[in-house]
Amino acid sequence: MTTDGSLPVEYLTEGDRIITFDAGAVTLDRVSVLTVPMQDLVRIRPSVLNEKGFGRDVLMSARQRMLIRGWRAKVLFGKQAALVEARKFADGDYIEQLKGRAPMRLFQLHFKDNQHLVPIGPGLMATSAQ
Template sequence: MPDVAPAKPADPAVSFLPNGAAPVRSTPCFTPGTMVTTQRGECPVEHLTVGDRVITRDNGMQPVRWIGKTQMFLYDFQADPHLLPVFIRQGAFGKGLPERDMMLSPNHRVLVANERTALRFREREVLVAAKHLTTHGVHTVQSSGTTYIHFMCDRHEIVLADGIWTESFQPEDHSLKGIGNAQRLEIFEIFPDLKTAAGRAAYGAARSTVTGSELTESAAQAAVV
């Protein structure tokens, strides 16, 4: 009987994208020009480097462990308009926040909080994707291209960007599908536990996420902290 070589274990990166499918690219991301608050003061997100320490809402200064960038072109947005960035006008959330015009990818989550969210969701602070915010001054914009930038810490963090609290990268199954194999392998090298479903589940969200189906108009307009 001929020798049969043992089957190789599935590549944890490739297993996210069966049959060679292209990345989903719906990952939560910042765009160039967003000012992230670090130990050195505000820094454009595109100038962050691994090891920089960013201010977090829950855990003080935390080092950036990984940074990923995805170039988006006009043809990407023409093929998938749902990937177009969301524009947030300076002051759209009141009290002068955000401190300047900013753009986020549609699935990038922002921290919102007030009595309405507490009553509706029994949590005062929740995360809401930019595409679900209905505040005046927030809307999807046409774009001929941009760079979507994401960075990751040792845990999912709430970080300060353009004066508002928003999220760092969270390696959920869906978000990992949104990046290329090379970036996934980089993450798995830094965080080997994320190769398993249990490891990804352990890297929990900093706050509960409110989805579009759960939102009411009043909750979607909740003030950003």
């Protein structure tokens, strides 16, 4: 989400103001695009993100840290919130580690001042690139 509204990551450019969970609107320094094998990604189903299961699947790096809050964080880590690699939650159904070596594009957001928590789907926050 930007201060100008929702935009696909492919349209984000240097100078865009991105709304972050931890610091409000932050200026985007750059977007890097990596080509990675499919097996380096996880697919998160919409039913993980909201109880009605509306929306699209989210693809993200298996090593990307996502913010877990509430009862899940309390049960799994004894904390109110935790940053955890997405692959640690792969269950094969709702969060699936992809298979294969087909090339996939992975977009990373970079900020000058720090790493931030960026909303990447309904109820899903992930860390930006360092």
